[in-house]
Each structure stands twice: as C-alpha cells, then as structure tokens.
Amino acid sequence: MxxxxxxxxxxxxxxxxxxxxxxxxxxxxxxxxxxxxxxxxxxxxxxxxxxxxxxxxxxxxxxxxPDREIERRGPALAAAFKDGQPTKAAEGFARSCGVDVGDLIHLETDKGTWLGYREQQQGDxxxxxxxxxxxxxxxxxxxxxxxxxxxxxxxxxxxxxxxxxxxxxxxxxxxxxxxxxxxxxxxxxxxxxxxxxxxxxxxxxxxxxxAYVLADRQRRRERIREQVLAEAEVQDAQAVIDDALLTEVSGLVEWPVALTGSFDERFLEVPPECLISSMKANQKYFHLLDEHGKLKPLFITIANIESHEPERVIDGNEKVIRPRLADAAFFYDVDRKTPLAERQAGLDSVVFQQQLGSLADKARRSAVVARAIAERIGGNSDHAERAALLAKCDLVTEMVLEFPELQGIMGCYYARQDGEPEEVAQALYEQYLPRFATDAIPQTRTGLALALADRLDTLTGIFGIGQRPTGAKDPFALRRAAIGVLNIMVKAELDLDLRELLNLAAEQHQQLPKAEGLVDEVLDYMLERFRAWAQDEGIAVGSYLAVRARPVTKPLDFARRMRAVHGFAARDEAAALAAANKRVSNILSKQTHDRNISVNAELLQENAEIALHRALAARREEVVPLFQAADYSAALDCLAALREPVDTFFDQVMVMAEEPAVRDNRLALLAELQALFLEVADIAELQQ
The missing domain is CATH 3.30.70.260 (ACT domain)
Incomplete structure (x- = not known):
C-alpha cells in the first residue's frame, strides 16, 4: 500500500x-x-x-x-438441511453468495450453528x-x-x-x-x-x-493584521482590529495590501461610534486611535492588488468614504433637532410584538418595573422610570435606522444633549449590557434597574403568549435575556427575589393567553440557566442540582449556595455526608411520621444516637448565625464535622426500632440532620 x-x-x-x-x-x-x-x-x-x-x-x-474479509450469515443449520439434503433456504443463500452449497461454512455462535460464507474482498x-x-x-x-x-x-x-x-x-x-x-x-x-x-x-x-494568492486562511489573516499594525505605527496611532472585521476582510482579498487614507477632521464632531460604524459596515475599514484613545481622521483599507500607484487607490477610497461620513453627520444633525422625549409618541406606531403591543407599551410596562427595582437596590426611582420611558426612543432616529448596532449608544448621546441627568443618559446605553455571558454589566443603579426591567418584561410577555424557546429556535433571544438577568443580579450582588420581580412584570401585561402558571414557568426556565452558568464557572452539575432542589428564588443567593456546595464537594467528608443524606432522604420519604415531632432526649438509648444528638445541637448553635449571614461556605465547613457521628450512628443504631416511640424519635433525629444541610442545599444530589 x-x-x-x-x-x-x-x-x-x-x-x-x-x-x-x-x-x-x-x-x-x-x-x-x-x-x-x-x-x-x-x-x-x-x-x-x-x-x-x-x-x-x-x-x-x-x-x-484495505482488503476485507466479508462474512455473511445464512439460515440456521437446522433449517438449512433436511434428511441430509440442502433446503431451499440453503440453496437460495448459496446463490446469493455466488457459490454452491458445498462451499458454505458453519458459523458457531452462542445462539447455535448457522450456515455462512466468508470471502476476501479486494479494496477499491x-x-x-x-x-x-x-x-x-x-x-x-x-x-x-x-x-x-x-x-x-x-x-x-x-x-x-x-x-x-x-x-x-x-x-x-x-x-x-x-x-x-x-x-x-x-x-x-x-x-x-x-x-x-x-x-x-x-x-x-x-x-x-x-501567482499573488495566499490560499492559507490563517496566514492571510495574519498578513492583514501585521500590515495594519505596521501602517498604524507609521501614523503614530493605535489600530483597532476587530476579529469579525478581520475575518470578513480576509474573505474579500487574495493578496492583501494595507493602505492608509484620511478624511476631513470636521467629521470628528460626530460621535466616533457613528463614524466607526460607517467605516466598518460600509467600507470594511480599520479605524485608528491617538494616544488618548480618541478617533483619528485616518483609516486603513485592505486592497486586493499591489498597485504601482497606491495613491490612486487611496484617493478612490477617500472619495468613497466622504459621502458615507457626510451621511452620518447629516443624520446626527437631523436627530439632534428633536429631543428624545418628543420621540415617545413615535414609539406607539412601532410594534414590539403583535400580541404585546408597541414599543411605547413596552416602555410604559418597563418603567413601572424599573422604578420598583431602583427602590429595592438603593437607586433613584425617578431616574429609573425616566430612563425606561426614553430607552427605546433612539430606535426611531435616523442614525439608528441606518446603523442598528448604535442603539443605546445614540440614545446616550442624545439624552446628554437634551440635558437629561447623566445617570439616565448612561442607563440608555447600559440597558443592553451584558450583551453576552462575559460582557460587562451596567455600572449605574439606574442602568441596572433598566436592564433588568427590560429583560423581565420581554421574558414574561413572550412566555405569556406561548412562545417559549424550543430547541434551536429563540427568535426573541430569551436565553440571552435570562442569562443576562442572572449575571446582573449575581455580579452586581443584588439581593433581589426573582419570583417577586416576575410577578410584578407579569402584572403589567394585560390579557396574556398563557397567564396561568406563567411566573412559575419563567422562574423555572431562568433558574435552569444556572446549569450552563455553573459549568462556565467550573462548578460541577451536582452542586447546581443540590441548590436547585431547594426553593431558592434569589439568583445572588443561588450562586452563593452553589459556590459553597462546590467548595464543600472537594472536602474528604463530602462523599460520606452526601451518601448519608441520601440515605436519610430515602428513609424519611418512606415514613408517615409527624415531621414536626422534636427529638426527646430521654428516648435516646444508644451511645451513637446520643452523640449525634449532641453534635447536632452544637453545630446548630454555630451555623444558625452563618445561615443568617449567608456565609454558606463556613456553614458547610462547620457541618462537615458531623461525618464521624453520622457514620457511627448508621453503623451502630437500628433506625426502624420495634418500639414506635423510639423509632419516631430516631426519625426525628435524622430529620434534624437533614434540615441542617437543607438550609444550604440538598447535598444528597452530589451523588449524581
């Protein structure tokens, strides 16, 4: 070969x-x-x-x-011959193999003997x-x-x-x-x-x-990157190389040649994001920044030709970009003539979703929720309400209609020009944060309130009309919205109850066809996103399941418990205590005794159960303040000391004693053990 x-x-x-x-x-x-x-x-x-x-x-x-040995199995030997003569089944199998019955072999299997055929097949x-x-x-x-x-x-x-x-x-x-x-x-x-x-x-x-073709995709990309950086160095500037733009430009050229052009400095009066969007979206240019991070009136274009007169190529690109930037400047001038607040009426004619009304309806719903959230997190409720009412106004501006990726950014600029409070203006940009799992979250209280309110309105509304995401279909990006809410609450350390906020958001909608059980459905969906969130954090799924088994509806509290359980799972005592809790759970689930019965110390007979009772009392006194302070890691570390008395108890004590009072007392003791751990999570799930 x-x-x-x-x-x-x-x-x-x-x-x-x-x-x-x-x-x-x-x-x-x-x-x-x-x-x-x-x-x-x-x-x-x-x-x-x-x-x-x-x-x-x-x-x-x-x-x-490679040559292969082909083995075919025919009829069972008992059906292949009758009175020593081949049956029609044997003859038919032989014909299908292109041989006589005498050329067939016997194949021994655990189910008996079969007629078979082997041949060497030459590889093609x-x-x-x-x-x-x-x-x-x-x-x-x-x-x-x-x-x-x-x-x-x-x-x-x-x-x-x-x-x-x-x-x-x-x-x-x-x-x-x-x-x-x-x-x-x-x-x-x-x-x-x-x-x-x-x-x-x-x-x-x-x-x-x-022949002037770089067919290696990665090498072509790196050639472009190197040339752009070299051109920027000549201009004493910093090139901004966006990976998506780099990939797209690499797909436009076979022989990249970087050239630097310029544009009129008067265009720098326009917000830089507008100019950058125009250069990237329309012309695929890389923009340059000065030492202070401000946009320079320069751009780098990647030509697909090594011209003997590069200045003519540059001149052509400068002529093309000039009207593009002029359009951006025109849109900016036109938009500034109408304050954002006056654009609210225009939102009535823009449909958010047919069954959920217009963008104006969404803004009004979000304003109520944002105000309530701001009150809970120590923000300015008036600012939160104002930001929510203005949040979508830039969607009907000329600039955002031309460059949709500038939504929020232009709202921030226009709000500042209109004299809105700085935190309101900043919130208009922050409402879209985080845009992805590792993105930054809003930094202002108003931005936090608006970002949460907007997402909660979308989640309750879309679920409420029966359009829950299925499989790969998520047209309203509800997964991203749910993960965004969790990230905001956890990273900003907002002690907010998700069920309470979902109830508030759902109340702002009218006549939702799937209103029954809506909050529970959305809550379950959102908390389920913690599974992927945990994996991204390097937390095992067992730790997630342990917390998910408890009625925890505060994302910040959920995350703290998950991290605590994850840390506890690494301890030597974790496996034994998880197994013990699983055993306790199985025992208690099969009993009908009154769970409200307290342990009667006088009914404790064995040394092991007496020791466990004392250990539980001692640990309870230590961990209750830790539970109250949400210091779950310290609480579980404290409870880890129960491993020895728990193991000894199960080794030496018969839980299901014949005497009912003793049996119920021991069940109550196990219920106390389980209840202590359940204050954090159901660690029995760590066994999964």
Whole structure:
C-alpha cells in the first residue's frame, strides 16, 4: 500500500466573505468523513480558501482501501438441511453468495450453528473512490443561497470555473458541478490570470503564492493584521482590529495590501461610534486611535492588488468614504433637532410584538418595573422610570435606522444633549449590557434597574403568549435575556427575589393567553440557566442540582449556595455526608411520621444516637448565625464535622426500632440532620 498527498480545489467566482470559512471547513469535513466511511487511511487534512477557491490538502492518502474479509450469515443449520439434503433456504443463500452449497461454512455462535460464507474482498483503488467522495462532500456544503448561471441547471453559491483533483502527480478522473477534474488552477485575477499547471499536489501553496494568492486562511489573516499594525505605527496611532472585521476582510482579498487614507477632521464632531460604524459596515475599514484613545481622521483599507500607484487607490477610497461620513453627520444633525422625549409618541406606531403591543407599551410596562427595582437596590426611582420611558426612543432616529448596532449608544448621546441627568443618559446605553455571558454589566443603579426591567418584561410577555424557546429556535433571544438577568443580579450582588420581580412584570401585561402558571414557568426556565452558568464557572452539575432542589428564588443567593456546595464537594467528608443524606432522604420519604415531632432526649438509648444528638445541637448553635449571614461556605465547613457521628450512628443504631416511640424519635433525629444541610442545599444530589 502506497501513500501520496491529495489536493482538491474548486474554483469559483467571488464567494460571500461571511460564508468562506464555513464552506471551507465543511468541504474538509465532508472529504474526511467520506474517507473514514470508506476505511481509507489518511494523514493531516488542511482546508484552504480564498474568495475564488475552496481547497483541501491531505498530507498522506492510501492508494486503496484495505482488503476485507466479508462474512455473511445464512439460515440456521437446522433449517438449512433436511434428511441430509440442502433446503431451499440453503440453496437460495448459496446463490446469493455466488457459490454452491458445498462451499458454505458453519458459523458457531452462542445462539447455535448457522450456515455462512466468508470471502476476501479486494479494496477499491483510491481513483475509484475519490470521485464519489468529493462529489458528495461538495453537494453537502452549507451553501447560503444557490444560484444558476448560463444555460446550465447546475446550482452552487457562485458560478464554478475549474476543478483540481491531484493525487500526488496524477489527475483523478472525476466530474462535479459540470466540471472535469484537471491539474490547472488560477492565480490572482489581475496579477496572474493565466492558468497554472500543478505538477504535484504539494506544489499548491507555493504555486499560488507565486501567482499573488495566499490560499492559507490563517496566514492571510495574519498578513492583514501585521500590515495594519505596521501602517498604524507609521501614523503614530493605535489600530483597532476587530476579529469579525478581520475575518470578513480576509474573505474579500487574495493578496492583501494595507493602505492608509484620511478624511476631513470636521467629521470628528460626530460621535466616533457613528463614524466607526460607517467605516466598518460600509467600507470594511480599520479605524485608528491617538494616544488618548480618541478617533483619528485616518483609516486603513485592505486592497486586493499591489498597485504601482497606491495613491490612486487611496484617493478612490477617500472619495468613497466622504459621502458615507457626510451621511452620518447629516443624520446626527437631523436627530439632534428633536429631543428624545418628543420621540415617545413615535414609539406607539412601532410594534414590539403583535400580541404585546408597541414599543411605547413596552416602555410604559418597563418603567413601572424599573422604578420598583431602583427602590429595592438603593437607586433613584425617578431616574429609573425616566430612563425606561426614553430607552427605546433612539430606535426611531435616523442614525439608528441606518446603523442598528448604535442603539443605546445614540440614545446616550442624545439624552446628554437634551440635558437629561447623566445617570439616565448612561442607563440608555447600559440597558443592553451584558450583551453576552462575559460582557460587562451596567455600572449605574439606574442602568441596572433598566436592564433588568427590560429583560423581565420581554421574558414574561413572550412566555405569556406561548412562545417559549424550543430547541434551536429563540427568535426573541430569551436565553440571552435570562442569562443576562442572572449575571446582573449575581455580579452586581443584588439581593433581589426573582419570583417577586416576575410577578410584578407579569402584572403589567394585560390579557396574556398563557397567564396561568406563567411566573412559575419563567422562574423555572431562568433558574435552569444556572446549569450552563455553573459549568462556565467550573462548578460541577451536582452542586447546581443540590441548590436547585431547594426553593431558592434569589439568583445572588443561588450562586452563593452553589459556590459553597462546590467548595464543600472537594472536602474528604463530602462523599460520606452526601451518601448519608441520601440515605436519610430515602428513609424519611418512606415514613408517615409527624415531621414536626422534636427529638426527646430521654428516648435516646444508644451511645451513637446520643452523640449525634449532641453534635447536632452544637453545630446548630454555630451555623444558625452563618445561615443568617449567608456565609454558606463556613456553614458547610462547620457541618462537615458531623461525618464521624453520622457514620457511627448508621453503623451502630437500628433506625426502624420495634418500639414506635423510639423509632419516631430516631426519625426525628435524622430529620434534624437533614434540615441542617437543607438550609444550604440538598447535598444528597452530589451523588449524581
């Protein structure tokens, strides 16, 4: 068996930049899966891609499948012969194998003896296997939107122009998407448009680089990053390299060349976020900051050509960006003529959700909840109510209509201009924080109140009309909203009761079709998000389950308990006490005795139960103040000392004594033990 490298390349017209990485990885995965299914041995698989090509290189690929022994099982021996003669079942099986009955063998199994057949099957050559494997991989690509071209009925994301399939030095005869495989590839559209004949699969990267194409995606990205940083250094500036923009720009060029342009300083009067959004969204430019972190009137563009007259390329980009920035300046000037507060009426005509009313309705509901939250967390309730009423007003401004990603940011700017209190203005930006799990939370009390109120309104409203997220479908981003609420309450250390706030938020809605049981449903959904939250924090699921088993409705308290249980679980005593609590839970669940009965010390007979009773009394006195202070870690550390008396109790005491009074007294003792731990969590769940 010999091994040679393989190269597969599909040449296309410019692909959507956002889809290139996904398509490239999918092609590599498809070919890898096809080879695995065919049981062909292969080495490292590398995906390459540029705007005009998708390629896969395999370092070592076997030239054939391994030979295999095929075993087939036929009828049971008892049914294969009658009076020493083969039955129709045996003859039919032999025919299906292409042999005579005498060529069949006996297969011994634990269920008896069967008629069988074995043969050596020669593995297919890689030349026979690859066409179907590659064709299937290309057909399965997650193409965003197919198109046709010319008179062909072939469909793909963009018109296809060439297909390379080289196994070592040999071309694999194959067809896909109407193309016949060859060894011809093509370089840069302008610098090297002529065909390039590849002599060997390993020549690919070097041949393309000589033709002004960097096919290695990561190398192309790093080339762009290095050039942008170098250009910024020349300008004595700091380049802001957004990873998403870097990936998108990398999907637009094959031979990146960074160039620096400038724009009129008068545009700096516009909020920098507006200019940056315009440069990034429309022109894919990288912006530059000075030593104070302020925007400089410069930008870096990535050309797809090494021009002999770069100043002409720069001049063209400067001419294009000028009207874009002028539009941003115009929108800003127009928007400032109307105070945010006067835009509230416009929200009545903007639908939030058909059954839940307009954005104005949402703002009014959120204002009530935000005011109540502000009162509870020591904030300014008037500011919270005002911020909630203004929160969505920037959505109807010209700037946000043009650049939706500026929502909240522009509201903050416009509120400051209108003379609103600084905390109100800041809250308009902070209402969207955190945008993801590791993002910052609001820093002002007003921002905290608004961010919570807005999310709670959305959660209760959408659940209330029966549109709970299912599977991968979450059009209103309720998972993110729920995790945002938890993060805010925990990170800001807000001692708020989630059930109480959900009740308040639900009361602001009118005629919700799923109002019955709504608060319990939303509460369960939100607390369930703690499972993923715990995993992100490195907390085992058992610690989550232990706290989830208790009626804890304050997220901050929930998180503190979870962390305490997680720390307790690492102690040597944890496993034994968890097992003991599980045993106690099982015993008590099967009994019908009165749980309100207290332990009668006079009925304690065994030394072990007397010792446990005394240990419980001593520990209770120590831990009650700790429970009150929510110092759950210290409380569990204290309760860990119960391991020895608990173990001794179960070793030496018969709980289910014959005498009812003694039995009930021992059950009451176990109930006291369980109750102490349940003040924190049900540690019996640590066994799961």
């Amino acid at each position: 010999a091994f040679h490298p393989l190269l597969v390349e599909l040449g296309v017209e410019e692909l959507p930049p956002a889809a290139i990485d996904r398509l490239s990885d999918a092609l590599a995965d498809g070919i890898r899966q096809g080879l695995n299914d065919a049981e062909v041995r292969f080495g490292e698989v590398t995906a390459y891609a540029s705007p005009r090509r998708l390629a896969v290189h395999i370092s070592e690929l076997a030239d054939k499948q 050559a890689i030349e026979q296997l690859l066409p179907a494997i590659v064709d299937k991989a290309i057909a399965a690509l997650p193409v965003p939107k197919n198109m046709r071209w010319g008179a062909l009925r072939t469909e793909f994301s963009r018109p296809v122009h060439w297909l390379v399939m080289l196994y070592g030095e040999r071309v694999i005869e194959a067809e896909t998407l109407g193309l016949s495989a060859d060894r011809l590839t093509y370089g840069h559209r302008f610098h090297a448009p002529a065909a390039i004949s590849l002599a060997h699969a390993d020549d690919y990267l070097d041949a393309l680089e000589n």
